[in-house]
Amino acid sequence: MSLALEINKKQLNEDSWEEPYFINMGPQHPSTHGVLRLLLQLEGETIVGCDPIIGQLHRGVEKLAENLNYNQAIVLSDRLDYIASAANNIAFALAFEKLMGLKVPRRARLIRTIVCEMARICNHLLWLATHALDIGAMTVFLYCFRDREWLLNIFEKICGARLTHTYVRVGGVRLDFTQEIIDDLYKFTEEFPNRIPDYETLIDINRIWLKRTKNIAVVSAEEAINLGLTGPCLRGSGVPYDVRKFRPYDAYDEVEFIVPTGKNGDTYDRYRVRMEEMRQSNYIIKQCLDKLPETEGEPILAEGAPDLLMPKRLKEPKPMPVPKKGVVFRGADKPIVPVGEAFAAIESPKGELSVYVVSDGSSNPWRLRIRTPSFVHISAIPELTKGHMIADLVAIIGTLDIVLGDSDR
Amino acid sequence: MIEQLLNLLNIEIVKVILAAVIMVAVTLLHVAYLTYAERKIIARMQQRLGPNRVGPRGLLQPFADMLKLIFKEDVIPKAVDKPTFWVAPFISLVCAGAGVALIPIWKNFVLSNINVGLLFILALSGLGSYGILLAGWSSNSRYALLGGLREGAQVISYEIAMSLALLSVVLMAGSFNLGDIVNAQLNSPFKIYLIPQIIGFFVFMISAVAECNRTPFDLPEAEQELVAGYFTEYSGMRFALFYLAEYAGMIVMSALAVTCFLGGWAGPFDIPYIPFFWFFLKFYFILFCYIWIRATLPRYRYDQVMGLGWKILIPLGLANVFLTAIFKLIF
Numbered sequence: 256m257s258l259a260l261e262i263n264k265k266q267l268n269e270d271s272w273e274e275p276y277f278i279n280m281g282p283q284h285p286s287t288h289g290v291l292r293l294l295l296q297l298e299g300e301t302i303v304g305c306d307p308i309i310g311q312l313h314r315g316v317e318k319l320a321e322n323l324n325y326n327q328a329i330v331l332s333d334r335l336d337y338i339a340s341a342a343n344n345i346a347f348a349l350a351f352e353k354l355m356g357l358k359v360p361r362r363a364r365l366i367r368t369i370v371c372e373m374a375r376i377c378n379h380l381l382w383l384a385t386h387a388l389d390i391g392a393m394t395v396f397l398y399c400f401r402d403r404e405w406l407l408n409i410f411e412k413i414c415g416a417r418l419t420h421t422y423v424r425v426g427g428v429r430l431d432f433t434q435e436i437i438d439d440l441y442k443f444t445e446e447f448p449n450r451i452p453d454y455e456t457l458i459d460i461n462r463i464w465l466k467r468t469k470n471i472a473v474v475s476a477e478e479a480i481n482l483g484l485t486g487p488c489l490r491g492s493g494v495p496y497d498v499r500k501f502r503p504y505d506a507y508d509e510v511e512f513i514v515p516t517g518k519n520g521d522t523y524d525r526y527r528v529r530m531e532e533m534r535q536s537n538y539i540i541k542q543c544l545d546k547l548p549e550t551e552g553e554p555i556l557a558e559g560a561p562d563l564l565m566p567k568r569l570k571e572p573k574p575m576p577v578p579k580k581g582v583v584f585r586g587a588d589k590p591i592v593p594v595g596e597a598f599a600a601i602e603s604p605k606g607e608l609s610v611y612v613v614s615d616g617s618s619n620p621w622r623l624r625i626r627t628p629s630f631v632h633i634s635a636i637p638e639l640t641k642g643h644m645i646a647d648l649v650a651i652i653g654t655l656d657i658v659l660g661d662s663d664r
Numbered sequence: 665m666i667e668q669l670l671n672l673l674n675i676e677i678v679k680v681i682l683a684a685v686i687m688v689a690v691t692l693l694h695v696a697y698l699t700y701a702e703r704k705i706i707a708r709m710q711q712r713l714g715p716n717r718v719g720p721r722g723l724l725q726p727f728a729d730m731l732k733l734i735f736k737e738d739v740i741p742k743a744v745d746k747p748t749f750w751v752a753p754f755i756s757l758v759c760a761g762a763g764v765a766l767i768p769i770w771k772n773f774v775l776s777n778i779n780v781g782l783l784f785i786l787a788l789s790g791l792g793s794y795g796i797l798l799a800g801w802s803s804n805s806r807y808a809l810l811g812g813l814r815e816g817a818q819v820i821s822y823e824i825a826m827s828l829a830l831l832s833v834v835l836m837a838g839s840f841n842l843g844d845i846v847n848a849q850l851n852s853p854f855k856i857y858l859i860p861q862i863i864g865f866f867v868f869m870i871s872a873v874a875e876c877n878r879t880p881f882d883l884p885e886a887e888q889e890l891v892a893g894y895f896t897e898y899s900g901m902r903f904a905l906f907y908l909a910e911y912a913g914m915i916v917m918s919a920l921a922v923t924c925f926l927g928g929w930a931g932p933f934d935i936p937y938i939p940f941f942w943f944f945l946k947f948y949f950i951l952f953c954y955i956w957i958r959a960t961l962p963r964y965r966y967d968q969v970m971g972l973g974w975k976i977l978i979p980l981g982l983a984n985v986f987l988t989a990i991f992k993l994i995f
Contacts, residue, residue: 278806286888300810300966389888391879391963397710463880463962645810645889646965 275303282311286389286649289659291633293648300644305637309630312663320623325351325425325561325592328620333419335627336661338381339374341410342603344423346625349504349599350610351425355592357557361506362550363427368506369440369543370413370422371601372536376447377406378604378656379529379536386526386653387458390467395457402450409439426560437544444541448534455530468523472639472651475520482635485628486606487528488655492520498602510542522654529656561592592616605629605656629661684765687775691764695911696726702955709959730904738900741804748802753898753905756795759788760909763916768843770929770939781842782834785920786827789875792913793819796877796884799906800894811893814966815884818874821973822881826871828981829864832988833857833924846928856927860991863984865925867977869953872917874969876910878954880961881969888963918950926950 276297282290290311296304316335320328328351332343345367352359359367384399407417413436414422414429422429458464474484479492489496497514499507515531517524594616600609606628615621632655639655640648700715700723707714715722740749766781768774778784793815800812834840836857837848853859874881885893895906922928922943931942964972 276806278810284891300813387962391882391886391888392961393706393879394710394959397712401711457960458962461962463964466968467962467965644965644967646886646963649889 280648286385286652288385288652288657290663291652291657291659293636295645295648297645300646302640302643302645302648305640305648307633307636309633309659309662312659314664316664317623317625320620322619324618325355325620328623329423329425330419330421333421334660335625335664336378336603336605336608336629336658337418338658339378339604340419341370341374341422342378342601343608344421345371345505346599346601346603346608346610348423348425349601350597350612352557353599354595354597354612354614355425355559355561357426357560359427359505359557360550360553360555362431362547362553363555363557364506365509365543365547365550366428366432366555367423368510369432369540370420370428371505372539372543373406373410373440375536375604376533377403377410379533380406382529382604382653382656383454383526386650386656387454389649389653390464392458392461392464395454398450398453398457402447405443409436409443412436412439424556424560426557427555431555432547437547440540440544444537444544447537451530451533465523467646467650468526468654469521470519471522471643471647472654473519473521474635474639478638479520482638483631484606484635484655485631486602486604486656487525487532488606488632490514491517491525491528493518498600498607502600504599504601506543506546507539509546510539512539522650525654592618600626603628605658605661606632625664627661627664629657629659630664632657633662683775687764688761691761691912691915692908694915695908696730698911698914698951699729699907700726701951702958705952705955706959709956733904734901736900738902741897743804744897745802745804748798749897750902752795752799752802753902753909754795755798756792756909757905757912759792759795760916761912763788764912764919766842767916767919767923768846768928769943772843773939774843777841777843780840782830782840782845782924785916786823786830789826789913789916790819790823792909795909796894796906799898800884803894803897805897807890807892808894808896811884811886811890811896814886814890815877815894817966817970818877818881818883818973821970822871822874822977825867825973825977825981826875828978828985829861829868829871830924832861832864832981832985835985835988835992836860842923842928845924846930849927850930854927854932855930857925861925861984861988863980864988865921867981867984868921868925870972870977872921873954873957874973876913876917876954878910878914879958880964882963883966883969886963914951914954918947918954921950922946 278295278297279292280295281287281292287293292308292311294304294306294308295302314334316331320331323331329344329347332347333340335343348367380399380403384396384403387395387399410420410422411417413432414420416422474482474488474492476492476494479489479494484492485496493516495514495516498504499512500514512535513531515528515535517528592614594614596611596613598609598611600607602608607626608628609626611624611626612620613622635655636651639651643651703725704714704722715725718724718728740746763785765775766778766785768777796815797812800808800810800815803809833845836852837845839845839848849855849857858865877884883893884890885895887893890896895903898906926946927942929940929943931945935941
């Protein structure tokens with residue numbers, strides 16, 4: 256809206272009056288990846304102004320978490336970036352564990368790393384699918400969905416859910432891996448690197464694809480940092496920043512992997528970075544699987560991890576049961592969770608996802624704040640689209656890899 | 665005497681009407697099953713099943729779609745320019761489909777054998793873009809207007825290249841009549857113009873894809889960018905008419921490619937009892953290529969399409985005309 260007002264003011268002061276051509280893209284548009292609304296000002300097909308309007312998917316996750324206990328808050332995290340919900344689970348769990356001072360067993364950390372990387376591959380496959388579809392390549396879309404289906408089936412075996420897993424718990428994970436899952440994952444890690452060339456042959460050296468992605472939305476390293484881009488968008492500009500390397504969490508300090516970076520910072524480089532990341536993720540999963548037998552028989556939940564279940568309402572209130580750590584129990588005498596604050600950041604598939612939690616000692620977080628990559632990336636759209644065409648705008652939305660559930664929270 | 669003349673006239677008229685009805689029916693059936701074939705082939709290429717519910721192997725799917733679209737409510741937005749809005753899909757369909765009447769499927773087996781057949785088809789395809797332009801304009805919608813504008817830009821960059829490619833064929837054959845063009849090809853290697861006119865064929869095929877607004881040149885209706893482009897505001901049967909026009913356009917362009925470059929009905933040897941065999945073999949192969957391209961390629965950008973048309977195809981087409989003329993002059 257601000258843009259429209261600004262232009263109107265400018266127009267009124269001038270003698271010659273030309274009506275600016277506004278177009279309202281979204282919230283219901285095939286390629287705004289959800290309910291993003293963009294107010295575009297066009298000259299012909301060239302974009303002169305772009306004003307993203309978000310909030311159509313706002314559910315108040317941060318506020319809702321204040322009324323739920325810590326394990327329940329993790330359920331909300333699934334609904335942020337619903338394409339890679341395992342990664343969000345981990346961000347929440349890490350913050351809460353830091354707050355409670357829990358030490359996660361190694362087996363649980365390895366399992367979490369595997370799940371997180373599976374989520375990354377899922378996310379990148381879906382990203383490639385929709386990005387290619389936006390640019391018009393239909394077949395890549397279905398190839399990617401075919402392989403994503405495979406991973407979702409493994410997820411289903413792991414935790415029973417395909418999209419919103421809530422697999423991670425405060426202090427560990429919910430269920431242990433069975434041998435069947437490990438076998439499935441081994442099969443996947445062996446086969447998946449052969450699948451990537453399938454997509455690459457379709458678009459990698461395709462002249463139309465190159466024309467549509469090279470030199471589109473070029474971001475220099477400095478600009479990328481100033482815009483607050485993280486994840487593959489930042490690495491595409493040549494900044495090798497990856498939370499997994501710089502502040503390792505879970506089992507990332509045990510595995511080795513390369514952080515791929517681009518050179519020019521254009522759409523094509525970001526595409527290359529993500530393709531390489533999928534290979535690296537696959538490699539990480541393989542390493543973690545190799546390490547898993549060493550931890551056979553270890554618990555998957557930290558000692559003193561808060562209970563998942565709500566206490567049953569007792570028929571006779573007295574004698575008062577001693578509250579377990581972290582259990583919803585209003586009006587407890589002593590703090591269930593240490594009073595204080597904690598911050599955790601992870602490298603989610605879309606960028607840096609960080610959670611800041613403040614506790615007042617009760618069973619619920621007193622305040623929860625989430626920094627999501629999509630929100631920041633959407634704020635970069637006006638900067639990136641300037642001077643490009645409508646067709647490029649679609650490619651830019653794709654390359655930033657945004658999910659509106661993530662941005663609106 | 666007069667009665668006899670009238671009788672003769674009547675019989676002629678009846679014949680013509682009957683032929684026309686048969687032609688329309690055959691064309692519409694082709695259109696219907698082209699949509700089915702496209703869905704099935706693309707589904708196979710993308711590891712899906714495609715339509716398989718209506719009838720055996722989904723063979724009745726086109727009719728189910730047609731019925732559905734006919735019975736849908738025909739919403740006409742208030743702000744549209746009604747007469748233009750009504751007439752635009754019909755302009756598209758008629759101009760795209762009428763070309764079938766001029767295609768010689770077999771020796772003298774053609775509905776209207778006119779001397780300027782090639783020119784007539786070019787004129788029709790040029791007019792067909794008016795349907796899209798008017799649809800985009802009359803819809804009074806911003807997406808539709810952009811779609812219409814894109815169509816306008818695309819037409820001026822491709823019609824010329826296509827005409828140039830066909831002009832060299834006319835130079836070779838020395839006639840605008842499509843039947844004569846096929847007959848002239850019988851003397852060239854393999855009874856086709858593909859080898860001497862390879863550049864022309866290349867230019868023509870790209871322009872033909874652009875002419876039919878098919879991927880990678882489906883800019884006017886680019887659904888990822890402009891929702892549905894020029895027919896954003898259309899619904900029901902009117903919406904379907906644009907699709908019919910697109911597929912009828914594909915049929916005409918494929919048939920034209922077969923006639924002008926691939927030797928029409930002529931084949932390496934005659935197949936007894938199946939006179940149309942070679943024509944339809946080539947024809948279906950080119951249609952398959954259209955579908956194949958759609959499954960493979962991403963979409964060009966608006967300015968890149970213009971660049972391709974003006975900077976590559978038109979110079980190539982001109983050079984081809986020049987070369988053909990020299991070739992004609994020497995031999």
